[in-house]
Amino acid sequence: MKFPVTDTAILARRTEIVAALSRLVPDGVVSEPAGLAAYDGDALSAYRQAPLVCVLPKTKEDVSAVLRFAERENIPIVPRGAGTSLSGGALPRADGILIGLGRMNRILDIDYENRCVVVEPGVTNLAVTRAVEKRGFYYAPDPSSQIACTVGGNVAENAGGIHCLKYGLTTHNLMGVEIVLPSGEPVRLGGKAFGAGGLDLLGVVAGSEGLLGVVVEATLRILPKPPVTRTLIAAFRAVPDAGTCVANVIAAGIVPAAMEFMDRRCIEAVEAYCAPGYPADADALLLVELDGLQSEVSEAVMRVGDIARDAGAHAIVEARGEAERAKLWAGRKAAFPATGRLAPDMLCMDGTIPRRALPAVLSRIAEMSEEFGLGFCNVFHAGDGNLHPLIIFDVMKGNELERAEAFGAAILKLCVEVGGVLSGEHGIGVEKRDLMPTMFAEADLAQQGRLKCAFDAKGLLNPGKVFPTLSACIEQGHMHVKGGRLPYPNLPRL
Amino acid sequence: MIVSPHDENELSEAVRAAANDGHAFDIAGRGTKSGLGRPVEASHRLDLSALSGILKYEPDELVITVRAATPIAEIETVLRDKNQCLGFEPADWSALYGGAAKIAKIGGVLSADACGSARLRYGAARDHLLGFRAVNGSGEVYKAGGRVVKNVTGFDLPKLVCGAMGTLGPLTEVTLRLVPRARECAALAVKNVGAEAGLALLRRIWSSPLEPSGLAYLPRMAAQSFAELGDVGDGVVLIRIDGAPAPLADKIGLLQTSLDGGDALLLPATNEAFARIASGGAFADRNDTVWRVFVPPAQAACCARELASPFWLADWAGGVLWVAGCCAEDVHAAAERAQGHAVLMRADPETRSTVSVFAPQSPAREALNRRVKDAFDPLWLFNPGRMFEGV
Numbered sequence: 001m002k003f004p005v006t007d008t009a010i011l012a013r014r015t016e017i018v019a020a021l022s023r024l025v026p027d028g029v030v031s032e033p034a035g036l037a038a039y040d041g042d043a044l045s046a047y048r049q050a051p052l053v054c055v056l057p058k059t060k061e062d063v064s065a066v067l068r069f070a071e072r073e074n075i076p077i078v079p080r081g082a083g084t085s086l087s088g089g090a091l092p093r094a095d096g097i098l099i100g101l102g103r104m105n106r107i108l109d110i111d112y113e114n115r116c117v118v119v120e121p122g123v124t125n126l127a128v129t130r131a132v133e134k135r136g137f138y139y140a141p142d143p144s145s146q147i148a149c150t151v152g153g154n155v156a157e158n159a160g161g162i163h164c165l166k167y168g169l170t171t172h173n174l175m176g177v178e179i180v181l182p183s184g185e186p187v188r189l190g191g192k193a194f195g196a197g198g199l200d201l202l203g204v205v206a207g208s209e210g211l212l213g214v215v216v217e218a219t220l221r222i223l224p225k226p227p228v229t230r231t232l233i234a235a236f237r238a239v240p241d242a243g244t245c246v247a248n249v250i251a252a253g254i255v256p257a258a259m260e261f262m263d264r265r266c267i268e269a270v271e272a273y274c275a276p277g278y279p280a281d282a283d284a285l286l287l288v289e290l291d292g293l294q295s296e297v298s299e300a301v302m303r304v305g306d307i308a309r310d311a312g313a314h315a316i317v318e319a320r321g322e323a324e325r326a327k328l329w330a331g332r333k334a335a336f337p338a339t340g341r342l343a344p345d346m347l348c349m350d351g352t353i354p355r356r357a358l359p360a361v362l363s364r365i366a367e368m369s370e371e372f373g374l375g376f377c378n379v380f381h382a383g384d385g386n387l388h389p390l391i392i393f394d395v396m397k398g399n400e401l402e403r404a405e406a407f408g409a410a411i412l413k414l415c416v417e418v419g420g421v422l423s424g425e426h427g428i429g430v431e432k433r434d435l436m437p438t439m440f441a442e443a444d445l446a447q448q449g450r451l452k453c454a455f456d457a458k459g460l461l462n463p464g465k466v467f468p469t470l471s472a473c474i475e476q477g478h479m480h481v482k483g484g485r486l487p488y489p490n491l492p493r494l
Numbered sequence: 495m496i497v498s499p500h501d502e503n504e505l506s507e508a509v510r511a512a513a514n515d516g517h518a519f520d521i522a523g524r525g526t527k528s529g530l531g532r533p534v535e536a537s538h539r540l541d542l543s544a545l546s547g548i549l550k551y552e553p554d555e556l557v558i559t560v561r562a563a564t565p566i567a568e569i570e571t572v573l574r575d576k577n578q579c580l581g582f583e584p585a586d587w588s589a590l591y592g593g594a595a596k597i598a599k600i601g602g603v604l605s606a607d608a609c610g611s612a613r614l615r616y617g618a619a620r621d622h623l624l625g626f627r628a629v630n631g632s633g634e635v636y637k638a639g640g641r642v643v644k645n646v647t648g649f650d651l652p653k654l655v656c657g658a659m660g661t662l663g664p665l666t667e668v669t670l671r672l673v674p675r676a677r678e679c680a681a682l683a684v685k686n687v688g689a690e691a692g693l694a695l696l697r698r699i700w701s702s703p704l705e706p707s708g709l710a711y712l713p714r715m716a717a718q719s720f721a722e723l724g725d726v727g728d729g730v731v732l733i734r735i736d737g738a739p740a741p742l743a744d745k746i747g748l749l750q751t752s753l754d755g756g757d758a759l760l761l762p763a764t765n766e767a768f769a770r771i772a773s774g775g776a777f778a779d780r781n782d783t784v785w786r787v788f789v790p791p792a793q794a795a796c797c798a799r800e801l802a803s804p805f806w807l808a809d810w811a812g813g814v815l816w817v818a819g820c821c822a823e824d825v826h827a828a829a830e831r832a833q834g835h836a837v838l839m840r841a842d843p844e845t846r847s848t849v850s851v852f853a854p855q856s857p858a859r860e861a862l863n864r865r866v867k868d869a870f871d872p873l874w875l876f877n878p879g880r881m882f883e884g885v
Contacts, residue, residue: 137701158650187859192790193789193834194618194788197788197835198853198881201859202653203653203656224703225703251556253675293741295740296741296744299738355554385642419642421647422647424645427646428647443634444638447638466648
């Protein structure tokens, strides 16, 4: 990834810009180098860049004032939630104002009668569920970083999670937003009622990676908690058999709450890390969760068991009780840090493929591993075909970094070749920006670019993200983990 | 003049020609929904019916790609063979506009976001469109979205074109997510319930884990168009739930015990009742204006009372009210007070050209709408003015 060319004229005006922002948000400007270091990137840790200045608004009016100022002065703006983006969506610019929404963290309204919650953008994903669970409700999207990531960022990245197979992504659970346009104008899109009331601009704001507006309020759908949840593990001796099982479960019309895949290398790493006690002698595991009413779940558990056996599962284990269920999930959730201990460096990919292509793609990735001479492990949201191959390498050894990057790009291109996409849930950001032309033709990207202009005529909002620049030179797409040191090491990942 | 391209290339040529001499298009498949929206002033009519046919159906993937003018009936027939369906339950509004039934095309249904009662459980049309191909106002063919269910690769344009009434240009191909067809389905009725109590009951069931695929309320007056329901007293609550046989029986049992301590009678109803609600069929024999008012469900009773129409009904647990009569100012004002919005579903062309058919927009939103329109159709060739003046 090539950093954008810095506008030195803006750098030269830094003192004046800091002073102006301090007048707009008196207690919310970070301009000292030590303070700015805390905001020099997100969870795509390979890339670091301190912003020109960071501003922390407390109100919608603050946000409007900052954006109005930036537009008048032609200064780029990068919005930031909790900075947990895996694709560099919140990577600052040397010549840009970083606008951190973390202080706007109030839950404004809990409306059980209309089954929704209205929040400010800095409320964490998990806080929404925490606020309503005592009444038997929850907020469905559950990205692994949910204890830290915030709703504003979830909207920007259309965050997914383990349970989006049945309950949808953020966009399916988002009823309304208020955004501030780069001009400083606030616009409400949707709300507590069904539908957008005109053009569905809400639909494009979700997943727009901060390029169309800054989210200052969101109305979220909450769901009644299903009375019964059951979790099973199916163990396979051959990876393609597990892929077949996934495709057959979907084809049978069963919609599990979650269906997760782990390969042998990942299973071994996880057993060494936290000993979840998975069945032995497996090249692949599927973790399947079913929820709903008692009889509904019982029936589905039986059918999934049959399908797994038919596909060649040699062991099927069901969690007995909450403690066992938590243990099975602990292994899956530890996959990322556990794998991080296998080698000094790791790249995390994110692409989606048609589910029936799983067996073929998994075999092909194994072949590629030989070709590139690098190890990898596979752990991913199998139910919706969302792959997260982790490439293992050592940056200190010869050209391993280059080979790892080439391996990663080859996997993403393979995803597109078999009818899939470059990103299932991490977004494009800066990470996969330069791969966009493998999926979209010039006319496709130009149309998206024109939509961007409708919201942001001057191109000041999160510039350099999602869309490739003409000067693009290096192909790569990954999260770089150095020496097993993860960004936000305490967060479960994927 | 009618322009009837045979394929995407001819369509692209036709649009380039229109851009050259500046004539606008009224886009129509079969014109089944031409009574919806502001009347379009265009010298040319774009007939897309040749762009029809199923291109790729992958039952094991729960995904189908079809040309945009493929009849819904054709798609549903193919899906039924594999026990699958379109989750948003495309609504056939022919009864409302007086056209032939079962000829609507997928492109039109998506463009109007025409959803049935199952929208409550499975989401709107926009939640099922994974990707599309289309022609923009410069005659360029472009694609957006993808063929997989989980995708954050570029702007989610499929959401935007749903419900845009063709104002952003004609779709040529669409890829849709499918859902497994429920093995069995039960429609049930609770009679003699007033509006307030009936709508409250709908919300209670909506908040339960029963995952209902239909929750409607018919006041006495509207229920008269549903002869099969017989005498409903003060009004009737209609409930549809589905599942495999044994779980379904359990759900019905749970539903029964949750009704006023089990005292209320759960009577059999029909799936046709839901189809008639979603199609506007209850309003077919009337000749006054028809509105759909989208409100937060808990505001439905209050909004219905304010509108004081003698003929109305509610679907989506109260999330949408179908209301006869009423003038535009009153409906839009009541919808706004309830934090919702309204659409004029049926009225004579003169009314539709003089009142707000869709919810009035704030000045900032209106300006944004225009810029978005310009981004797709800078010369305003497609359905000019159908949604809003200038969009």
